[in-house]
Amino acid sequence: MTAIRGTIGVNKRPGELGAHSLDMFRMAVPDLAVAQRFYTEFGLEVREEAEGLGLYTTGNTHRWMGLSEGPAKQLTGFTFAVFEEDFEPMKRHIEAQGVTLIDPPRGIASDGLWFRDNNGLLIEVKIAGKTSLDGKAAFGDRDFSVPANTAGSWSRSSKPQVRPLRFAHLLLFTPSVPDSIAFYSRVLGLRLSDRTGDIIAFMHGIHGCDHHMIAFVTSGGKPAGLHHCSWDMGSVNGIGLAAQQMADAGYTKGWGLGRHVLGSNYFHYMQDPWGSWSEYSADIDYIALDHDWPAKDHPEEDGIYVWGPDLPGDFLHNYEADR
Numbered sequence: 417m418t419a420i421r422g423t424i425g426v427n428k429r430p431g432e433l434g435a436h437s438l439d440m441f442r443m444a445v446p447d448l449a450v451a452q453r454f455y456t457e458f459g460l461e462v463r464e465e466a467e468g469l470g471l472y473t474t475g476n477t478h479r480w481m482g483l484s485e486g487p488a489k490q491l492t493g494f495t496f497a498v499f500e501e502d503f504e505p506m507k508r509h510i511e512a513q514g515v516t517l518i519d520p521p522r523g524i525a526s527d528g529l530w531f532r533d534n535n536g537l538l539i540e541v542k543i544a545g546k547t548s549l550d551g552k553a554a555f556g557d558r559d560f561s562v563p564a565n566t567a568g569s570w571s572r573s574s575k576p577q578v579r580p581l582r583f584a585h586l587l588l589f590t591p592s593v594p595d596s597i598a599f600y601s602r603v604l605g606l607r608l609s610d611r612t613g614d615i616i617a618f619m620h621g622i623h624g625c626d627h628h629m630i631a632f633v634t635s636g637g638k639p640a641g642l643h644h645c646s647w648d649m650g651s652v653n654g655i656g657l658a659a660q661q662m663a664d665a666g667y668t669k670g671w672g673l674g675r676h677v678l679g680s681n682y683f684h685y686m687q688d689p690w691g692s693w694s695e696y697s698a699d700i701d702y703i704a705l706d707h708d709w710p711a712k713d714h715p716e717e718d719g720i721y722v723w724g725p726d727l728p729g730d731f732l733h734n735y736e737a738d739r
């Protein structure tokens with residue numbers, strides 16, 4: 417099993433309050449069977465559960481994603497995790513920010529705190545183990561060179577099956593990037609990592625975290641929605657093999673291979689059946705709990721990528737807002 421879970425209270429920035437992990441997220445989709453096929457081919461374990469479908473990574477019991485059936489694809493909310501000793505202080509803090517706590521949605525058993533963000537998206541804060549990493553993610557598990565007189569690659573028939581190692585982050589469309597930065601800083605204790613003006617911004621947790629656990633891109637005034645969910649593959653070869661697996665399964669529309677500037681990760685995005693994206697990622701920058709990352713405002717040309725193919729024409733189109 418991949419060791420991704422930390423121990424509550426051990427790796428913690430002292431004296432400061434903030435969510436340590438983006439624990440899971442929820443989506444509604446119009447056809448669960450379509451979702452089951454896509455995410456299974458993507459490399460996730462898809463299980464039928466009371467709510468609909470639960471999505472897991474191989475060898476790990478953590479539920480990263482919950483899917484229910486609805487009239488259209490829609491991001492319906494997500495859960496942040498806090499350390500046990502921070503739960504009551506976080507409750508007082510959230511209420512002191514003027515945020516109204518509400519009951520959990522019907523059918524969801526939860527002892528967590530529920531409220532809506534600046535765009536009306538449903539957020540839960542609960543006590544749970546740290547799923548954000550306690551150090552930089554391992555990289556290069558399938559990237560290697562061989563000595564002279566040796567063939568380095570797999571054959572098409574012998575290439576290994578690859579699967580995501582863990583859920584990494586979300587990028588959301590928002591009508592106002594500054595408003596979202598302000599809300600998630602003020603209410604959840606996240607910090608800005610980097611931004612490109614009011615176009616895109618990346619935020620991390622304060623207790624040791626990838627460069628971003630959640631990010632926001634402008635929707636051009638349209639409602640909020642999911643742009644992509646991201647999954648760590650551990651290597652560039654892992655990304656390439658996974659993208660090939662998707663192509664072999666008939667999912668050919670994507671964007672990659674490339675490398676981001678902000679976060680530095682290698683990527684290949686697959687378009688899901690509803691127009692949003694699932695990212696294969698590797699080697700994202702890491703911000704340790706004792707480091708204050710110097711958040712910068714970067715030129716627009718650095719907002720998306722340093723190298724890679726041209727962006728698909730609808731890469732930044734929020735299909736959730738077309739409903």
Ligand SMILES: [Fe+2]
Pocket residue numbers: 585587644645646695697
């Ligand atoms: Fe990403």
